[in-house]
Amino acid sequence: MDQEKSHSCCCVLDASTYVGFWILKKLLSRGYSVHAAIRKNGDSEIEETIREMEATEERLVVYDVDVLDYQSILVSLKTCNAVFCCLDSPEGYDEKEVDLEVRGAINVVEACGRTESIEKIVFSSSLTASIWRDNIGTQKDVDEKCWSDQDFCRNKKLWHALAKMLSEKAAWALAMDRRLNMVSINPGLIVGPSVAQYNPRPTMSYLKGAAQMYENGVLAYVDVKFLADVHIRAYEDVSACGRYFCFNQIVNTEEEALKLVESLSPLIPMPPRYESVMQGSEVYEERLRNNKLSKLVEAGSAC
Template sequence: MEGIEEKLVVSTADVLDYHSILEAVKDCCALFCCLDSQDGYEDKMVDLEVRGAINVVEACAQTESMEKIVFNSSLTAAIWRENICSQKDVDERSWSDQEFCRKKKLWYALAKTLSEQAAWALAMDRTLNMVSINAGLVLGPAVAKKNPLVTMSYLQGAAQMYENGVLAIVDVNFVADVNVRAFEDRSSCGRYFCFDQMVNTEQEAVKLAESLSPLISLPPRYECQGSEVYAERLRNKKLNKLVEGTAC
């Protein structure tokens, strides 16, 4: 933010208060929407996040200057279902199964699935230009330390993600760059799986756990055997096209 302080206007808005959002986005041409509960995720958070998503999209639909919404969702909105291990490719066409998420109490994944689906339904009904960024576990300087409950909510069921080849991470700076590209590229459309590394070997899993210390702790004197390698199922060809400048 260096050098732009004089151009920066900070507005406070409550995502559950439609009118406060409407006032905050007045005269804006773009909205980068990131809905996360810093208090973590339980079942009650699911409906609140869905309501927030609906309020944000509706406010943008009523803002004449709005050109595009970049809606930040999550890979967890696509990777959870009973038979995920039987799929060779998991891409932007995939959605997490709501009942499976409820059964396994994957509240973060359920919140991201339902809020993104609600956002898409309303955006299409209002003919609003929207793209979604479905990011993996976001890492970077102090990200996990500043957002411990969100990080741990994403990692609920991490062992199953890892074994099924759908555990992926992404650097926060890369996510930010993808958001900007998604807005600036007029041909961008639909969903984009956003990750820059798969975690599918024991060595990578240990490295991830170490980077998340003290949120995650390895057993004392743990020795990596380096023998486990799980098949990668996630595909991000569409993201690669966006980065290369041919979005869709």
Template sequence: MIDLEVRGAINVVEACAQAESIEKIVFNSSLTSAIWGENICSEKDVDERSWSDHEFCRKTKLWYALAKTLSEQAAWALAMDRMLNMVSINAGLVLGPGIAQKNPQVTMSYLKGAAQMYENGVLAIVDANFLADVHIRAFEDPSTCGRYFCFNQIVNTEEEAVKLAESLSPLISLPPRYECQGSEVYDERLKNKKLNKVVDSTAN
């Protein structure tokens, strides 16, 4: 999976480099390319400058996160080498009517380590329609550059986690008549101020 992901990213960027009509590349990536490392339990904010640690992903067998990290880094390296105008959209877990159920492998791969993401304030979800709109805005806005974290919500309470699990049924199942037991709220560590500026500016 990792080699295919990296090769696919390189092929797409190279094809864009050879096409004279390409004005900008909007590369679809994942938040998992930014959140994983030995310091995931720290209290530091996670923003667009963050990258997942390759060795940590290998050690913990987070193959989806490793594939997304390596493919995005390969895309950026080639885009800079070819002097291409590129932005990346690093999306949370994509949700929408039937999306998770139609793409179970991607959904469950993203959610590997979900408990750790949840407890450390980096488990985020994004609506598919909003994600598509962000891609359009990122392409049309000439000021966009670099990476953008894209999510609607950070799941950081048990109630929100239960709602997420229910929306992913039957991929994830809860015990019958499950009731929330705790009231703990985990600190939100993901920051997407950069994306908010784009959304606000293009909405006016």
């Protein structure tokens, strides 16, 4: 990171989400000033922690925002050079939340287009925006060119996937129309410290259809600390562009499935047959590809 960027200001919206909170912490540790834009979703533990941090961290300012209130977003973006857009529903996803998230994404991007200081939008999406369709089991490679099918998601009530897909597409369309510099990060299931405590309902929303993801080689997870680093790298690297699939591990064996279940305890109960000994040996073909992310992490990036 160059010296100029180390003194720049970034907005994290919504900083009280699990991913947003870790991005905020990483930015502060790297010398950035941060506007923590928090949606009023009740008194969550993460929100309380951020407000306590504001009292002792001079480079942190907290803003209350409503993503449906365009003006409140504009206030939080003032003087910022970048925005990390991390919209997520703390209550999980249903059909109504899909519409709210799409409208929120549009308002954030539109607000960025009305500011003079924003240099880049780093949009946090999901792998679920890309992996759901009828023929997923026959497709060899699932990468950044892929999108989930809207009708398939609606028919199967995959509201998390639908929200992430529609909001990301809306953000991309508006960013291109306004000629804004945007990068999207599409993480797998997010795991990390106390994820079951701080991010339970979004986690369970992601996992709807987990058995089908697993059998089709598209169930993957990512550590939240690594994910936060990737978001910041996408901002700092001037050549970063387009979409980036982000995951540490594809779950395609029963051993990996067990590790994932253990990391999410007590959200997901341990299957009885695994309590004493592992059984089964079936291995499913991996279909996800994240070669583009590897190039970004290693040093360069590619469109």
